[in-house]
Amino acid sequence: MAVVFVLVAVAVLALLAGVHRYVWRRLVGDTTAPGSALRKAGTVAAWLLPLLSVGALVSGRAGAPFWLQRTLAWPGFLWLAALLYLTLALLVGEAVRPILRRVPARRAAGGAAAAADDGTSAAGSATAAGIRSAETGPAPADAPASGTPVTLVADAPASSPAVGPSRRLFVARAVGGAAAVAGFGTVGYGTYGVLRGPRVKRVTVPLAKLPRSAHGFRIAVVSDIHLGPILGRAHTQRIVDTINRTQPDLIAVVGDLVDGSVHDLGPAAEPLARLTSRHGAFFVTGNHEYFSGAAQWVSHVRELGLHPLENARVEIDGFDLAGVNDIAGESEGQGPDFDRALGDRDRTRASVLLAHQPVVIDDAVAHGVDLQLSGHTHGGQLWPGNYIAELANPTVAGLERYGDTQLYVSRGAGAWGPPVRVGAPSDITVVQLASRQA
Template sequence: MVVVFVLVAVAVLALLAGVHRYVWRRLIGDTTARGSLARRVGTVAAFVLPLLTVGALVSSRSGVPFPVQQVLAWPGYLWLAALLYLTLALLVGEAVRPLLSRFLARRAAARQTAPVDVSVGAPAVQVPAAAEPGPATDGSTRTDPAPDTEAPAPPVADPSRRLFVARAVGGAAALAGLGTVGLGTYGVLRGPRTKRITVRLAGLPRSAHGFRIAMVSDIHLGPILGRAHTRRVVDAINATSPDLVAVVGDLVDGSVADLGPAAEPLAGLEARHGSYFVTGNHEYFSGAAEWVDHVRELGLHPLENARVEIAGFDLAGVNDVAGESEGQGPDFARALGDRDRGRASVLLAHQPVVIDDAVEYGVGLQLSGHTHGGQLWPGNLVAELANPTVAGYERYGDTQLYVSRGAGAWGPPVRVGAPSDITVVELASPQA
């Protein structure tokens, strides 16, 4: 196992080194002069930025003081996203590069061979006719030298043209890549948008028709997203006037000691039937037991493999599967085993992969998060390999599943193709 881990680590490091070398060559090596200030600055950045990324990743799990984590997180994580989109943009540029070079070469050749424009009224220039072979003055027949039929030398590539192409393609790639990261960062810092769906729930009585659950997942408070982000999320939820709030895991990336103040605005959540919480996998990296106690102090009700009856339906919650390493994993029998299956049921479970257990226990609706919708395109393609549903609504037999993209971001505070959200789930009774 250790050997496999080492081999994988070496392969990942080699890949990252190769990608950084490629990005440096296209953005710096091909576009700047040797010894220039721009090349020196770009070369230093090519070494420093990946070190900051490694520092940001390692510091969050190695007990580094929280202020140091905050200093490393912004440049380190943002560079991770920038590297992805700069690489993708440069790869697209590889297809553009030869086309642009060919176009410029043809235009230059056309200019060199263009006919001279003779103005009207200018004196005509008499061009002597080609001399015909004839007798020489000494009586012999004159023979002109044979025309030079040797093929012209192939054109030499113009260094200035190569530099122009490199700078044009590199500049466009930098603009596209960094622009994408900038817009994706703005989308996260702006806060989540509100979505609304209606779910027809079997067994729901007429009296509960229209019951609204505001669900939010993957807030990911940490060295980047802090108290201000929590405030934005709480304000967005309260603006929907929900009957119940469900916080479906991955609230934090850090300890209560570091992030307790950042989570305090959760005490301001307003819902007629209260606010509920289940753990996500990141809680088990951050001290799940301490966080369960802390959210309880903030007024949320943790559902640790437990169930409550609310307004004519059962609301259940299970621990995240990451808790299995601590003996605190999901226990569906404890949460759902003895319930009346004739009643409507809603299950809060962080990861959508437990949908098969939900089907087995006759759950009507499962609410999940975890996937972030892929967060950074084309990450959704990877997320699809590990999750039955990446985002949105699907049915699995008689059980319905809704997966939120989440309200925050892990690692880079950037989302591309997967905007953050909170979702108001309105329950509909078949009897209404």
């Protein structure tokens, strides 16, 4: 296993090195003069930015002071997102580059042909003038000889304006500039979307066993808040304010609340104490809680007024609400236990399961769950990451049916790593349960 890990790490580092070399070449090497200040600055950035990215990725796991994690996180993680979209934009530019090279060449060829035609016409006119001169007598003493005009026309191109930067340099700068605008613009807009806060989605889910009395019951689902070195207390407050404005009957926090310890992030989580709903707020662990001290976080959210469901179930008016630990808890002997959470319940009652990862849907189906609420995928977070997420998850975002069980997956309210979302906007979903008897 250790050998496999080393080989994968070496392959990833080699890929990153190759991508950085390519980006440097297209944005710096092809567009700047050797020894210029711009080339020196670009080369320094090409070495410094990947080091900051590695530092942002490993500082938390290495136990670095929280202030250092925050210092590295912003430039390091933003550069990873920028690297992705700069590379994609430059690859598109590879297809455009040959076209741009040909267009000026054709224009230049057309200009040369026009100049040649003008020279031929001038030569013809000069020859005709010489013939007329011979017929009418000698020219005045100050008139040029008959052959002179031809010589002047032949030398005319030499007096044309000097040629500007080479076509290759022009194309390199045009493509590189367009790629930089597209890449950094995409990252900027995606960062704004995260820092602005999640938008509210509303989904109606009919449940066959739900009684008429519970028709219209509203559950505010929030997942993947990811408090950490970048997203802090202000981010939590935006989420709490957004949830409270929806006036839900119940709040479900379905994992990946944090990326860090209670010591570092406890103050950032404090606004959760102001969540309000008729039946309270419930919490289940995600995989990132097990990287951050899950037991301590379960105790802390309980102190904030949330109700952790650790492989447990509670009865709500009209249905059973159950929650299971995340799969990552298996490494600590605290993995999901569906029999404990659902095994002895009355299956004539409707049931809603909180489970961080969508991949446990088969267990939910086997235990007769009517609706599973999950997160984890972020909807892919950074396009085209959604295609990768589809390989590992049965549903990446939205509502789908698996037999008699429905699965709803939220895109999440925060972001992991780069505080950027592209093609997968963050959300808080109000799931409204509908009774078929209503």
